[in-house]
Each structure stands twice: as structure tokens, then as C-alpha cells.
Amino acid sequence: MSTITQAEKELYLTLLDLAQKYPIANDWLANLPNWLAHIKDKARYANAPYYQSVVERLPNMDGKTIRTDFTAQNITFDVPLSQGEIKQTTALLKNLMPWRKGGFVIGQGEQSIHIDTEWRSDLKWDRVLPFISDLTDKRVLDVGGGSGYHGWRMLGAGAKTVVVIDPSCLFYYQFMAIRNFVGSLNNPPNLHFIPVALENLPFTTENNKQLFHTVFCMGVLYHRASPFDCLLQLKNQLLKGGELVLETLVVDGDENTVLVPKDRYAQMNNVYFLPSVPALTLWLQKAGFVDVKCVDVNVTTFDEQRKTAWMDYHSLADFLDPNDNSKTLEGYPRPKRAVMVAKKL
Template sequence: MTNQTIANAERELYLTLLALAQQQPSAYEWLKQLPTWLGDIKDKANYAHAPAYQASVARLPELIVNTVDLNSDVLTIEASLSKSQRKQTTALLKQLMPWRKGPFKIGGQIGDDESGIKIDTEWHSDWKWQRVAPYLSTLKNRRVLDVGGGSGYHGWRMAGAGADTVIIVDPSCLFYHQFMAIRHFVGSADAHETGRYRTHYIPVPLEALPAHSQLFDTVFSMGVLYHRQSPFEHLQQLKGQLIKGGELVLETLVIEGDANTVLVPHDRYAQMNNVYFLPSVAALIGWLKKAGFHDVRCVDVDVTTIEEQRKTEWMTYHSLVDFLDPNDHTKTVEGYPAPMRATLIAKK
């Protein structure tokens, strides 16, 4: 017997955009493109693994869920889980590996690390959230866009912080289905009083969205800017999604230096071949101001450690320790400064 999790989630997304369009006509452009966006991600011609991912989500068992804590560092779904359900669920979730952003726990008691299925992801995404959250304007009753949201961990945390609507965008077929797996167990725990879901996922990149929609009070772009060949274009696209006075939360790789310092890796950076621009914090502040943002401030700078990003049972490939100089963890294997991330907040 299969569940209807994906179909239900997609219907909820449609109804949310329809309600939004009645207040903000620019959302009708999203509605027009939604069938294509949702059809493309399931097309085997586009993504060879799509049918297998769909099947894994569809076969997840129905559990009796007691509580869901979207405010917990380990996003916890407290539920009754028999031995057979635990075995089946673990096997299905492992078919959606690698799990990069989390962590999640399904079936355990809140605060009990020994029970349930703990999805120990490559990234301690909770650490990033702890660094960012204290500096945010309230998310309560806000519309939020999370760009490059991966499995959706941070999107769930935004809903946990009281956001009215969270839309995650990321073009990864795998991450979309990871989100749907977690959605299956979260169920309606994030719903409004109306019964509508608050957390949604559209499997497209930012540049596929209608430009200048101006639909969101807060836009997050965390871990995306350095993958863009044109950083100013990315900043303009982010600005176009914000209402006037809206808040941008930008987290990206940076390097030490003055307002004119920008690293452009010749080939790879920490074994990534799609890293283009690593500015200093001062340069990044200048970029944001040039793009038309104001009240720009850097709220956090943090060197990524091998404790925060590492290989786990749920992500068995090479991770950060393999991308650093084995004799000097202050450098990448290519000899560049090791990953350091800054979070900046700015207003439109």
C-alpha cells in the first residue's frame, strides 16, 4: 500500500499559491508555471533516479505521530515505531542517501537520543541555525523564501519560528524527495488554523522563479552565492523576491581581506569545481550596497570545522576532512584558505 504524501503536499502548495495570488497578483505567474515545475522533477528523462525516489517516499509507513518539534535542533517527530516499521523506514530513508542537511529524528522521544531513527546528516545544520537565528527580525506571520534549501531542514526551522508561509526552492531531485520523506512524518503538524500546510518545496533554482515577484518578507540564501557565476545577478534575483523593506539573510564563503579582496579559484576549491567568487566580508558588504540593499551588517563569521561537516552513516562519501590539507587544516587541498562562512543581513 502506498501513501499520497507527494500528491497531498503538491496540492497544498497549489492552494497556498492560489490564496496568495488573490492578495498578490504576481503569484499567478508562479501558479502558471507550477505544473511544469512539478512535472519536470518526476520525469525520468530529466532525473534517472526520480521513479526510485518517488517509490521510496510512497512506501513509507503511516505512523501514529504524537508530537512534532520544529524548534528542536534535531527536528524530532515523536511517534510509535514498531521493530518492523523501524526496519522498513530506515531502509527506505537510506535509499534517499546522501543526507546532507539536518539532523532529523523519527519515532523517538523528544530529548532521548537513544530511541527512534536518527538521520545524522553530513552537516550540523542546527549549528548554522543557532548562529543565524539570534539576529533575524521576527519570522512570526511572515512569508519566507529559502533559496537552495537542500532537504528542507532550515525551512522547517523557519516554520518552527512562526513563519506564516515558507517556500523552499532547490533544483535537486534527491533533496526534493528527502523533503517529502520528512513531510510524510510531519503531516499537518505545521498547519495553519485553516488546516493549510505552511512549509512547501518547489524543485527549481532561484533563476527559474518569476522575476520581481516581491512576495516575501524574508529571503534566505545560505550556501549559494559562491556557486553563482554572476554574484550580482544572484543578489538582484534575491532582491526581486522581497517586498520593500524586506530582509535578506545571506550566508556564503568568504576570505580575509579588505574591500577589494576577492578570491577566484583557478580550478577547484575544497574539491568543488563550481566555486566562483569568495569575497572578503568588506567586499561583500560593498556588493550588497551596490545591488541596492541598505542597513547591511555582518552578524557572524565562522570557520567550518570537521565536526560541523563530516562523513556519517547517512552520508558515506568524502567530506570536509578529505578536502583540507592533511598536514594543515587551515588550508584546502589546493592551498587556498580553509572554508570560512559569513552571515550578512540587509534590507531592501
């Protein structure tokens, strides 16, 4: 069975199991065929067939002894690979560039591949982890989870089930490429990727009929033209008493301070609202969250976001004013990110 077919089967069985107790999961099941067909549609995503062929040509893991580590800086798949397999796998994985969130290590010792991604996502995880509720045996949703790095870390922190959603075709196939190195274990990690946007998820007004104890939304809110709709959609995925972990770009100021970039921000053309922490706190409260706390504010550094051999396009250093790196090329404040934790009543 191919990696993608195996992963989709596991996703289907997980949703089927959830539907026994949570009827909203039936709506997920009803939409799942369309969600999966959409991401493979060449008419929508010209590269989809090629990306799928890359995943299908990765080495078969059947019969190999696989050890994993989802708790370290790099998500690690300790699996014996020959020199030829290392060379072949490296070439295939580089066809899925750019790799933005990670990193990942595949192989053993010197016979291994380090996917050194643009973002050292472990640094963000280390900032977030001390302040969130225990994930042990929890169901977790990771919104805009990219190729799945943080989803693996959530499993490493004890989560029972993790669902990553992201509408990106490339991220879907990057996730499947990494998933290949789990193989067909009898008890595969309960981590799933659904290629869908937050606003297209099933919505229920029945209190406590939702699926997730914790929802993560990191690096998404500033890309949303309607941030309040986004916050309400995030809240709607949470069980009563559930926790939202929100990480987003912020600026300095009071509860009335919100930066709306005229054109681009740090060369990104889809940035809409950058609130101050007090303004963001007010937004979350207005959306109906309680116990709202800012637990971390961090200026993005060149150690955390940079060019690598796996993402050789422009990165943070190219987005800042060369004469004053406290500002973006457009003259706005340098990227600063806050982590907010809040509860659903």
C-alpha cells in the same frame, strides 16, 4: 492520498490564497505544473521514479498520534513506529543517501531513527537566528534550502508560510520523505518545497508586489557564476523593507579582495567567487540593499561538517591539507563563512 500528492495540493492552495492579494503568485501557479513535472521526468533525472517509490513505501501515518518539534537541534517527528516499521523506514531512507543537511529524528525514544546528516545545520541556524528580524507571521523564502531542515526551523521560529526552493531531484524527494511523517493533519505545517532554481522564479518590477518578508540564501552565492544577478534576483523576491539573510564563503581582505579558484576549491568544482566581507558588503550595496551588516564570521569545523552513517562520502576532513588544516587541498584558505543581513529599500 500519497505524501507527494498531499504536499503538492497544499502548495497549490497556498499559492492560490496568496494570488488573491499578490498577482505575482498567479505567475507561480502558471509555472507550477512544469516545475513539478520537470523534477519527475525520468529523461532528465534517471533516479526520480526510484526516489518516488521510496517515498511511497514509507509507513502510512493515518490514525497515528503525531507530535512535532521544529525548535530543537534535530527536527523531530514523535510518532509511534513498530520495530518492523523502524527497520523498514531506516532501509528506505538510506536509499535516499547522501543526507547532507539536518538532522532529523523520527519515532519515539529508543524506537526512533536519527538521520545524522553531514552538516549539523543547527549550528548555522544558531549563529543566524539572534541577528535576523522576527519571523512571526512572516512569509519566508529559503533559496537552495536542500532537504528542508532550515525551512522547518523557520516554522519553529514563528513563520506563517515558508517556501523552500532547490532544483535538486534528490533534495526534493528527501523533503517529501520527511514530510511523510507529518501525515494528513487537518492543519499541516505551512512549509512547501518547489523544485526550481532562483533564476527561474517569476520576476516583477512592480514595487511591493513581491511575496516575501524575508529571503534566506545560505550556501548558494559562491556557486553562482554571476553573483550580481543572484543578488538582484534575491532582492526581487522581497517586499519593500524586506530582509535578506545571506550566508556564503568568504576570505580575509579588503573591499578589493575576491578569490577566484583556478580549478576546485575544497574539492568543489563549481565555486566561482569568494569575496572578503568588505567586498561582499560593497556588492550588496551596489545591488541596492541598505543597512548591510556582517553579523557573524565562522571557520567551518569538523563538528559541523563530517562523515556520518547517512553521508559516508568524503567530507571536510578530506578536503583540507593533511599537513596544514588551515588550507584546502588546493592551497586556498580553509572554508570560512560569513552571515550578512541587509534590507530592501
